[in-house]
Amino acid sequence: MLDDHNIKLDKxxxxxxxxxxxxxxxxxxxxxxxxxxxxxxFIIFIFLAVFGPLVTPYTATEQISNAALQSPSADHWFxxxxxxxxxxxRVIVGAREILLLAGLGTxxxxxxxxxxxxxxxxxxxxxxxxxxxxxxxxxxxxAMLLALLLLGTLGPSTNSxxxxxxxxxxxxxxxxxxxxxxxxxxxxxxxxxxxxxxxxSRIIFGEILPPVLPTLAVESALRFSYAIFLVAALGxxxxxxxxxxxxxxxxxxxxxxxxxxxxxxLYSPVIxxxxxxxxxxxxxxxxxxxxxxxxx
Amino acid sequence: MAAFRExxxxxxxxxxxxxxxxxxxxxxxxxxxxxxxxxxxxxxxLVGESGSGKTTLLLAIMRYLPPAGFLRxxxxxxxxxxxxSLSDSEIRQVWGKQIALVPQDPQSSLNPSxxxxxxxxEALDLAQTSAKSRAIELLEAVHIKDPERVAxxxxxxxxxxxxxxxxxxxxxxxxxxxxxxxxxxTNLDVTTQAEILELIREQVxxxxxxxxxxxxxxxxxxxxxxxVAVMYAGELVESADTVRLYRTPLHPYTQGxxxxxxxxxxxxxxxxxxxxxxxxxxxxxHPPGCIFAPRCPIAIxxxxxxxxxxxxxxxxxxxxxxxxxxQTGEVSxxxxxxxxxxxxxxxVAGAPVITLESLKVHFPLKRSLRETIxxxxxxxxxxxxxxxxxxxxxxxxxLVGESGSGKTTLxxxVMGLVDTTGxxxxxxxxxxxxxxxxxxxxxxxxxxxxxxDPDGALNPYLxxxxxxxxxxxxxxGLSRFQADAEAKKLLSAVHLPENFxxxxxxxxxxxxxxxxxxxxxxxxxxxxLICDEPVxxxxxxxxxxxxxxxxxxxxxxxxxxxxxxxxxxxxxxxxDRIAVMYSGKLMEVGDSEDLFEPPYHPYTEALISAxxxxxxxxxxxxxxxxxxxxxxxxxxxxxxxxxxxPRFLGNICIQVTPPWKATSTxxxxxxxxxxxxxxxxxxxxLDLHHGSQDR
Numbered sequence: 001m002l003d004d005h006n007i008k009l010d011k012x013x014x015x016x017x018x019x020x021x022x023x024x025x026x027x028x029x030x031x032x033x034x035x036x037x038x039x040x041x042f043i044i045f046i047f048l049a050v051f052g053p054l055v056t057p058y059t060a061t062e063q064i065s066n067a068a069l070q071s072p073s074a075d076h077w078f079x080x081x082x083x084x085x086x087x088x089x090r091v092i093v094g095a096r097e098i099l100l101l102a103g104l105g106t107x108x109x110x111x112x113x114x115x116x117x118x119x120x121x122x123x124x125x126x127x128x129x130x131x132x133x134x135x136x137x138x139x140x141x142x143a144m145l146l147a148l149l150l151l152g153t154l155g156p157s158t159n160s161x162x163x164x165x166x167x168x169x170x171x172x173x174x175x176x177x178x179x180x181x182x183x184x185x186x187x188x189x190x191x192x193x194x195x196x197x198x199x200x201s202r203i204i205f206g207e208i209l210p211p212v213l214p215t216l217a218v219e220s221a222l223r224f225s226y227a228i229f230l231v232a233a234l235g236x237x238x239x240x241x242x243x244x245x246x247x248x249x250x251x252x253x254x255x256x257x258x259x260x261x262x263x264x265x266l267y268s269p270v271i272x273x274x275x276x277x278x279x280x281x282x283x284x285x286x287x288x289x290x291x292x293x294x295x296x
Numbered sequence: 297m298a299a300f301r302e303x304x305x306x307x308x309x310x311x312x313x314x315x316x317x318x319x320x321x322x323x324x325x326x327x328x329x330x331x332x333x334x335x336x337x338x339x340x341x342l343v344g345e346s347g348s349g350k351t352t353l354l355l356a357i358m359r360y361l362p363p364a365g366f367l368r369x370x371x372x373x374x375x376x377x378x379x380x381s382l383s384d385s386e387i388r389q390v391w392g393k394q395i396a397l398v399p400q401d402p403q404s405s406l407n408p409s410x411x412x413x414x415x416x417x418e419a420l421d422l423a424q425t426s427a428k429s430r431a432i433e434l435l436e437a438v439h440i441k442d443p444e445r446v447a448x449x450x451x452x453x454x455x456x457x458x459x460x461x462x463x464x465x466x467x468x469x470x471x472x473x474x475x476x477x478x479x480x481x482t483n484l485d486v487t488t489q490a491e492i493l494e495l496i497r498e499q500v501x502x503x504x505x506x507x508x509x510x511x512x513x514x515x516x517x518x519x520x521x522x523x524v525a526v527m528y529a530g531e532l533v534e535s536a537d538t539v540r541l542y543r544t545p546l547h548p549y550t551q552g553x554x555x556x557x558x559x560x561x562x563x564x565x566x567x568x569x570x571x572x573x574x575x576x577x578x579x580x581x582h583p584p585g586c587i588f589a590p591r592c593p594i595a596i597x598x599x600x601x602x603x604x605x606x607x608x609x610x611x612x613x614x615x616x617x618x619x620x621x622x623q624t625g626e627v628s629x630x631x632x633x634x635x636x637x638x639x640x641x642x643x644v645a646g647a648p649v650i651t652l653e654s655l656k657v658h659f660p661l662k663r664s665l666r667e668t669i670x671x672x673x674x675x676x677x678x679x680x681x682x683x684x685x686x687x688x689x690x691x692x693x694x695l696v697g698e699s700g701s702g703k704t705t706l707x708x709x710v711m712g713l714v715d716t717t718g719x720x721x722x723x724x725x726x727x728x729x730x731x732x733x734x735x736x737x738x739x740x741x742x743x744x745x746x747x748x749d750p751d752g753a754l755n756p757y758l759x760x761x762x763x764x765x766x767x768x769x770x771x772x773g774l775s776r777f778q779a780d781a782e783a784k785k786l787l788s789a790v791h792l793p794e795n796f797x798x799x800x801x802x803x804x805x806x807x808x809x810x811x812x813x814x815x816x817x818x819x820x821x822x823x824x825l826i827c828d829e830p831v832x833x834x835x836x837x838x839x840x841x842x843x844x845x846x847x848x849x850x851x852x853x854x855x856x857x858x859x860x861x862x863x864x865x866x867x868x869x870x871x872d873r874i875a876v877m878y879s880g881k882l883m884e885v886g887d888s889e890d891l892f893e894p895p896y897h898p899y900t901e902a903l904i905s906a907x908x909x910x911x912x913x914x915x916x917x918x919x920x921x922x923x924x925x926x927x928x929x930x931x932x933x934x935x936x937x938x939x940x941x942p943r944f945l946g947n948i949c950i951q952v953t954p955p956w957k958a959t960s961t962x963x964x965x966x967x968x969x970x971x972x973x974x975x976x977x978x979x980x981x982l983d984l985h986h987g988s989q990d991r
Contacts, residue, residue, distance in 0.1 A: 188747035189755040189763075191713055192816065194732055196767045197740040210757035 028290050035286020041279025049099040052092035060093040060246040061085065069262040081251070081265040082258045090246040091272050097247055099276075101158065102227035105165025110220050112166060113173025118204050118212070120174065121181030132178070135171035143168045143230060151239045161231060161240055168230070169223050176219045180212045214291045221284035225277045232273050248273050305376070306333035307506045308357070308474055313370030315356040317579070324579045325368065326352040330532045331605075332525055334474065339500055339507040341521030341538070343514065343553070345835035347576040349530035350510050354478060357508075358395055359387045375473045392419050396467035400479040402459035406451035413447030416466050434465040438495060457488035461495065468499060475500070475507040481516065485698045486862055490906035490918045493519055512836065514557055515908030518542060523611070526550050529576050529587045532605075536612040538912040546614040546622050548592045556840035558869035559910050561892045564847060569869060571841030575805055586617065594618060594627050646689030649824045649856035650710065650728070654682045655719035657702075657709045679705040681880035682719070687824065687856040692847075694871030694888065695860045696903065702880040703860045707826045710858070711745050724823060741771045742823040746830045746846075750809035754801040760787075760812055761797030767819040786815040790845060807838035811845065818849050825850065826858045831866065843870050864907055868892065876900050879936040886963030895975030897965045898943040935968065943969060943977075
């Protein structure tokens, strides 16, 4: 209908490449208030995770024997917990713990999910059918139930949590990837590549993967926020990482009995969880809008 | 026509209308200072290419601009009523009752969950029983054969042509003051288009409806419209009554448009098809002076100043400084614009590049569970059913037919994108295996394809350079560095600047994308190139240059070419030989010079008669074909065309497979009717009705 309303990109400029394209995306994200906020939160937390432990006044497990359940003060910004540990330091160090674990889990599931989704969508046939039915059966179980089952079998450890994240999120990423692949694989440019005698791997990674990437970026950001949530939840249930690790979920579990005496020891990690997840979600939302408006 | 003007007030009076779109904090004018009047009982054609602002103007007139659009200046009066001052709820009262729209895409314009009859009368506010009979009346008026059944059908149960009939009935049901038709036949087959145009013409004349017809197709305008307004880049550059506009266009853009469309019967050896150089300026760029000057072959110094709308006489306006010299014929954009292709020598065909021997492609239909268990044989769609033929080196075979006739499937079978069911293919001298996996790299190199949709043919995430380098690397084994140099050479071969290698397809226009796709297809010097409707999604001014480019590269490479199109005029222009396909079978094969000379197959005859001619004075008789192409799965024995054939003989056509007959000029026709008889009756029809086709 609106063929007349054909607004051209800057025609004189060459296509932005690599790092230039990354900066472009970043600038676009900062053009909307909501996604700017989300992106800022995300960047701040990444910054804290990388450099935070270098600047915290105490270590995460250091007990100040005479200072249990203290209110916030100049010495202890967020107060201390029931064992006399500095809550501020624990939240900062906890950021590294949780972002690293959730990030690694997301990365692995995105790698596995994308590969399987690409292969399954492009090959089709019995391979696709079998894999998707298997993934359907995994998706039929609630994530938490699946996590409990796995951790019950594997025993609680950091590696087990990584496995849980991969098992829970790989099917979702694979399904999203596959749905884009099904759309892309019948495009004329894929047929043109086949007519040029390109190998299957070259077609999958050279022709089909690039159009999948934007969707994948949004999906990864969303998976990341769910992964943070899941890691924290498992910590809270006591079957994830074990004390004295400063996992935010674990911190909530340990301090909730003392909420009447020192609420900040409870609320600090809770707020940290909320802010991180809201931030990542806002950023994912911004990425999605960027994608839908047709800009890359 | 002048008679309307002297006595009556215009139904639609648009003055100095400027419509713009907001974009961020900016806004860009998509329609600038347009004035037009539509008088009672006349049909005004609004012509322009994509980007000309015709759709925006239409929406602005209807007060139906999208949220980003707004009116910056001007007035719109409908039947004396000022539309600009109406509130949103008041304008809703105008829609449907005073302005009715027949939209471009019938499928998405009908509610899929409502029966046709109910939708028809929804706006009329009638009681249940009278609504039903009114719906049937309305359907009868648009010549739908069994209106009861159609009224009770859902939109997806009726054909596209039928859907468009329903929409026309719906638009006319309220007896609107102004009927707006927005490219109503663009998505339809040429045979269906002819029927819909016939219907529109008849309805508009019979009811004395005032109509505004928006289209890019100049043939349609010639057939339907009393007056024509030509739009370019948001400005109305010329308006005149149809006959005078076609005879002596007074704006170089109009001249260019008329010259860039091939007329039926013209071939590349008889006429040079001219393209308009350059492209329409984007909405946010407004060059100073005449908007067309950068592309105009006769632009002079004065053209750097904005031309006023010159009044030639009472019915003619043109926005060209040099209209007087155009009128006297002192200058003409036609002589000045460079002819891109030289008239070709009558070529001598070389050895065959591809030979097909009773090629068959059948697709099994999905079987129900019961059928699968009972192992009943699967029903098949015979998309290609026994096609034989050959294409020689340096030769272009045009393949025409309605949609669903199997042209694309045939092309894909040759390319190896679908597997064949039977028959043999020979490439040069070796057997060509069915399907891609059995073909070696050299076979792939010698077969290439240009796709219909330039947007889909290039990966939007890869730069042009990346797309163009691939065939050199994968098929010819060049290094990346060598491939890069070759890619740049290719770009200049298709008249594009070398720095395009760094751009993404998004940054190219449709015509430029198609040039890149053509460049890629020619990269490996193919022996056979298949073009599947390469120009059908392009504007006419671009179409001509693409056709010329294809021909030029084909000649330079000495490749064979199969050119698929539904547009007989385009095929007739470009091809050396033409095959007409219907329901998976060839109906007629012959040299393109002979195609438009009787005798021809009755199907070809109907196809030719369906093309709207570029001459408003031509009396053209249209041979109706009835229902659209039936599903090839139910193709009966005998001649596949018998159920729609206007020259149907009787049982012989149903039961006996027709023979191939050759005419004296070497044209072969698949029909029972003796050729001299066929030729005699077709020549008579031509003599009776053929108008002049001179330029």
